[in-house]
Amino acid sequence: MSGQAPPTAWGIHGLGVHIPDRCVGNAEIAEQYGVEPAWIERMTGITQRHCAEPAQATSDLALAAAEQALADAQLSARDIDVILLATSTPDQLAVATACRVQHQLGADRAWATDVGGACAGFLYALKLAHDVLAASCPGGRALVIGAEVFSKFQNPGDRSTGVLFADGAGAVVVGPAPAGRGILCSTQGTDGGLADIVGIRAGGSARPASELTVTEGGHYLHMNGKAVTAYFHEIFPQVVARLTQLSGLNLDQIDLVIPHQANPRMLRTLGAELGISTSQLVVTADTFGNTGAASIPMALHAARSQGRLKPQSTVLHAAVGAGMSWAGSVQRWL
Template structure:
């Protein structure tokens, strides 16, 4: 990775305000999730606006210009429109005329899926390869039922990005391992608005365009998946969990994810937990935590950094990065 960046909307909403709106005690949300605040997009601010701001931040960190990009891959569950891809909107906002652009729909694992797409594209280039930009972004606030404590307490808006390009051995990313279980697609979804349940007065009245989540099923999936991803990554690389400098997971519930450190064979200090101040920002959650770790000076050249994403679909993905020297 050559540079990371992130962007959060200006409006910041404390969990005490969310709890009161749900008729709960002030500390209810924070005690159960660890989330203190989340950010909400302004009226008229779409996913592409957040994504472009994060992309500019990542390009600045990499010392590159939009003209240096050959590819833009964007992961989101909350696109500007059903079509065209939000990545194309971002391309236009950046002025990255030489970049191909497309979305990946892998929910909260979208950033890891996007990395695989970017790495495959880079490997197929001839000559001096241009750079790829991988973005995760969500504007979940437009898809929440404010009376549903299981979702309104967790989700926020935000974007994060990374610039990927060639680095000398032994540094680099991968391999990337991905997985899905479509039999559990109903565990987390926005049921209406697609071809199965097109928008209608009935879907609007039924709040079918808001996130529905089986909280117990999702909690079990997270508790099983994160330790498994750590164990499989270490086994494949022939290392122990203690050899990892950092593990950067998706964090839909920061308190739950932090509690899994011991089960994964990790010291709590190895986990990058950044969701307390942003909530669950979906496909942006993992790259946001990664950007925070980079900017806080927690990653040095040669460090082994494991990215572990998981989300609706169900989907999951992991990759081990040998972090390049500055």
């Protein structure tokens, strides 16, 4: 960057995705949860989802998506300055999954860490990448990954999570962008008073692993579906309204709305209520399920593959995750 003014905008230069090979249709799991396959589709909109193999960890999916994103951006791993990996299903406690990805990529110039936020985690990581580059690494590059292996934390007797959550990974490369392009604005928030309505209760310092926590199923993902749905319906419209205010754009000036892929039926219903047209709304959870922090980059990749995401498309993202945490951003595609 010698002799040049530092950049004032940052955007996405490369996209990558990894979808596990194993596809699980509704018929395969319906009997397990005591329902008909048609009930799953009717209640959620999901027809199938993908699950990792027993030997695959979150880092394996993240690595594959990251390699694709780097190739798409025409960069090498050594061009990356920071790696941020959003996940609720890390390889293990105490060691950031991002560290394993950094090593396996050969990104030896980059520092790496994980980001929480559950389903909002990717947008948290995207905001952090933007701010880190702007504050301390002008001209640098960040690798932002969302990756989940929810299948390994599914309670085989809990249909509220078992039919909904799935596995996958998506990654983006963030770097300098022309003024007026890239990430235009973002917003974030948390309501910690609702921290217990969805998550994995045991395995941390509050409830370390024990015979009791295993017997009680504390290491499985749990969710109060009614409470989560109510919160989503309350917060999602507020995030959309805040983003249109911050960006100075009306909703009809947004080309694509790519939210975290919670429940496709709910997304379509709420989108219609807010005036988001079917041509604007991107929904991929019908065939991928809810892949948490991975769902937005996976949906971005799908939208581009379908020809819906084009240069200078204006894209709004909104996500609501465990915590309860929420985040949103507007970007003008490079």
